[in-house]
Amino acid sequence: MKTKPLKKREKEPFFERHLGPILITPSTLVIFGILFIPIFYALYMSLNRISFRGADTIYKFAGLQNFINLFTTDPWFKSSFLVTLLFVMLTVATEIVIGVAASLVLNKKFHGRGFVRGLMILPWAMPTVVNAVMWKWIFNAEYGAANGLLLKLGLIKTSIAWLGTPRMAFFCVFLANVWKETPYVILLAIAALSTIPEDLYEAASIDGAGGWKAFWRITLPMIKPVLLILLITKTIWAFQTFDLVAIMTSGGPQNATNLLSYYIHFVAFKQTDFGSAAAMSYVLSMICFALSFVYIKVFMNKDENDEKKIKKHLKKKLAGAHEG
Amino acid sequence: MKVKKVLNRTILYFLVALIIVITLAPYLWLVISSFSTKIELMSRQIFLIPHNITLANYKDLMSKDFIPAAMNSIIVTSSVVVISVIIGVLAAYAFSRFRFRGKNPLLNLSLFTQMIPPIALIIPMFIIFKRLDLINHRITLVMIYLSLVLPYLIWIMKSYIDVTPKTLEEAAMIDGCSRLKSFFFVVLPMISTGLAATVIFSFIITWNEFFYAFSLTKTLDAKTLPVLIYDFNSKFGANYVMSATAGVLASLPPVLIALLFQKYIITGLAAGAVKE
Numbered sequence: 001m002k003t004k005p006l007k008k009r010e011k012e013p014f015f016e017r018h019l020g021p022i023l024i025t026p027s028t029l030v031i032f033g034i035l036f037i038p039i040f041y042a043l044y045m046s047l048n049r050i051s052f053r054g055a056d057t058i059y060k061f062a063g064l065q066n067f068i069n070l071f072t073t074d075p076w077f078k079s080s081f082l083v084t085l086l087f088v089m090l091t092v093a094t095e096i097v098i099g100v101a102a103s104l105v106l107n108k109k110f111h112g113r114g115f116v117r118g119l120m121i122l123p124w125a126m127p128t129v130v131n132a133v134m135w136k137w138i139f140n141a142e143y144g145a146a147n148g149l150l151l152k153l154g155l156i157k158t159s160i161a162w163l164g165t166p167r168m169a170f171f172c173v174f175l176a177n178v179w180k181e182t183p184y185v186i187l188l189a190i191a192a193l194s195t196i197p198e199d200l201y202e203a204a205s206i207d208g209a210g211g212w213k214a215f216w217r218i219t220l221p222m223i224k225p226v227l228l229i230l231l232i233t234k235t236i237w238a239f240q241t242f243d244l245v246a247i248m249t250s251g252g253p254q255n256a257t258n259l260l261s262y263y264i265h266f267v268a269f270k271q272t273d274f275g276s277a278a279a280m281s282y283v284l285s286m287i288c289f290a291l292s293f294v295y296i297k298v299f300m301n302k303d304e305n306d307e308k309k310i311k312k313h314l315k316k317k318l319a320g321a322h323e324g
Numbered sequence: 325m326k327v328k329k330v331l332n333r334t335i336l337y338f339l340v341a342l343i344i345v346i347t348l349a350p351y352l353w354l355v356i357s358s359f360s361t362k363i364e365l366m367s368r369q370i371f372l373i374p375h376n377i378t379l380a381n382y383k384d385l386m387s388k389d390f391i392p393a394a395m396n397s398i399i400v401t402s403s404v405v406v407i408s409v410i411i412g413v414l415a416a417y418a419f420s421r422f423r424f425r426g427k428n429p430l431l432n433l434s435l436f437t438q439m440i441p442p443i444a445l446i447i448p449m450f451i452i453f454k455r456l457d458l459i460n461h462r463i464t465l466v467m468i469y470l471s472l473v474l475p476y477l478i479w480i481m482k483s484y485i486d487v488t489p490k491t492l493e494e495a496a497m498i499d500g501c502s503r504l505k506s507f508f509f510v511v512l513p514m515i516s517t518g519l520a521a522t523v524i525f526s527f528i529i530t531w532n533e534f535f536y537a538f539s540l541t542k543t544l545d546a547k548t549l550p551v552l553i554y555d556f557n558s559k560f561g562a563n564y565v566m567s568a569t570a571g572v573l574a575s576l577p578p579v580l581i582a583l584l585f586q587k588y589i590i591t592g593l594a595a596g597a598v599k600e
Contacts, residue, residue: 019503020422027415027474028430034471035437041448057451105339116340118586119347125582126351127532129550130571133557134354137564143366145353179350187593240441243534247557261443268447269539281444292439296432 039285045278052272066279077280079255080263087170087259088238091177096230098178099185100223104215106186107193117190120183128180132247135176139163139248166256169249173257176244185230192223225298232295236288260284358382358569365565381569390570392544393552397531397574400462400548404469404530405523412474413519416481417507421490431482434475446539453540460542468536473526480525480592484518485511521592524585528578549574 015022046066048059070077106117123131138145139162147159163169196219204214242261245251251258251266264284268277357365358381360374418424419431449468450459458464488511496506512519534550541547547555553574556567582589 016503020418020424020427023418023422024415024430026411027478030411030467030470031434031437031474034467035440035445038445038448038452039440041452042444045448045451057455102343105336105343108336110336110340116344118583119344121582121586121589122347122351122579125528125578126575127534127550127553127571127578129532129534129553130354130575133553133564133567133571134350136557136562137357137568138350138353140564143564179346183347184593187590191590191593236439240443242443246538247554250558261441264443265446265539268450274447274451278444278447281441281447284441285444288439288441292436295439296435 042278042281042285045274046282048275050274050278062275066275067283069276070280070283074276076255076258076263080258080260083170083256083258084239084260087174087177087241087257088235090174091181091238092231092234094174094178095182095185095234096227099182099230100189100227102182103186103189103193104219106190117187120186123180123183124187126180128243129247131176131180132244135172135179136163136248139172163249164253166254169253170256173244173248176248177238177241181234185234188226188230189223192226193219196222228298229295232291232298236291236295239284239288354568355572357565358572360565362565381565382573385566385569385573388566389544389547389552390573393547393549394573396462396544396546397548400465400469401527401530403462403466404473405526407466408470408473408477408526409519409523412477412522413481413512415474416478417485417511419478420482420485431479434478437471437475442535446536449536450539459540460546462546464540465533465537465546465548468540469530469533472533473529477522477526480522481515481518484515488514517588517591520585521588524581524588525592527581531578 045059047061047063049062049065051058051060106113106120141147141159141161141164144162146162147156150156151159160168162172200218200222201214204210204218209217240261241259242265245257245259245262246265249257251262260280261284264277264280267273267280356374359377359379361376361378361380364374364376419427453459453464492510492514493506496510497503501509532550533548534554537546537548537551538554541551549570553567553570556563556570
């Protein structure tokens, strides 16, 4: 009877000693197995010409040829890249500006504030596919609500072919994206606004710094860390937009909404040119990696030091101004 | 002064009303469409409530592959949520309480994985899964979704465990509890808020995912709801009424859960930027 517990005790130290690594093993295997093997495999693929013969996949080493082709012979890569860049800059800028503005409104005291703030979660929680289908239906040229409403109000005389012309289609995809993504900015901005102490504004208003001045001098610096993180993550995710154009426009008309993710998917799965697609996806990845490097730097530095510094600085400034 | 105050209040309520309308109107239109007859929708006479409210679209939907796709969504999502919470929380505990080699690089790398474009992963994944004969299987989706959900689950749970006092655990261990036992009975109840937040996130991200499901499923053996909705929209000409109806049903679980548990979501959002 005495030997059994002893054996157990002998075993326990090993398990206990390595408990940390043991506990993280399943998660680590999943995360890195599923994500990192493909990332390196994609690099190998991008350096080959890949073709299919029956069930076999044939690799022929091509060096950097796939990458060179992107910039020389590929007919759509450049335009797709430019459209993506335009889309990213427009959507991210709009989402942050409108998001901050709306968060300022929702930060005021009014009846039913909790309810209205709660509503902001609706677009965020909705599947992107449903969002795309919804806007495609709204912008339907014949039966859509957009034309119906504008005609009824007398703002237009004839129906607009929303998704039928390059510029309009780009605008519709842009709008659909902004509707879904802005509430996320609003929610995070509200959370950041609630950490600003009231007395800062009181001190400022005594000094006659209300309204705009208070916004530029107090509000913006205080929510800057959150906005910075939003700016970077939103940019990365906007570069990866796929669902919206896949459903609303299929990249058209005339490639006006041919975002990179969609174009790469097309090259891989429709033209079955996996080598070029892998090369293109690496170009896109490098942009995202560079941005995430910045993100991790910012994220790690987002300790309270920054906020404390700003608070101290502001209080000093305000106190100084008050005395003077 | 008083006039100015009244004016300010009016402007404020106007802006609030504007925000409400912009947020709700598109979605309401989708819901209304799903309850309307095709004829009425095509006549463009509906502005608020259709004259003939009908459930015909929903009945139609039930005969059109909706149920098998919904079952796939439910099976995949519940598997991901259960597995990710079990292995993710244990990993978070280890990252928070233990010291071992490679801990910090691993943590940072897992944060970094959120930034890899899915399009860069799907190309090699497709080749790999094809060779392993894993295309068009639910298990493939479960594995991929686990890798998407785990990194931030670990980050959020770690931040919750970090602020839980160690003394209670130590007291339990002195009383003879093993390390894991003290974790389950002492730490876990204290981090239940964080747990709720991460379960909700995992659910919403998995339920809504389209890109991987779209690229790696072919038939109703594995197709999830978002892929079915895509099909309604592209195959055999766009069927707007069916997509609207399926869209309403597919969006109900995440939207309702998000509205009911918004408190948890907002704390979770604040704890770490979460991909939507």
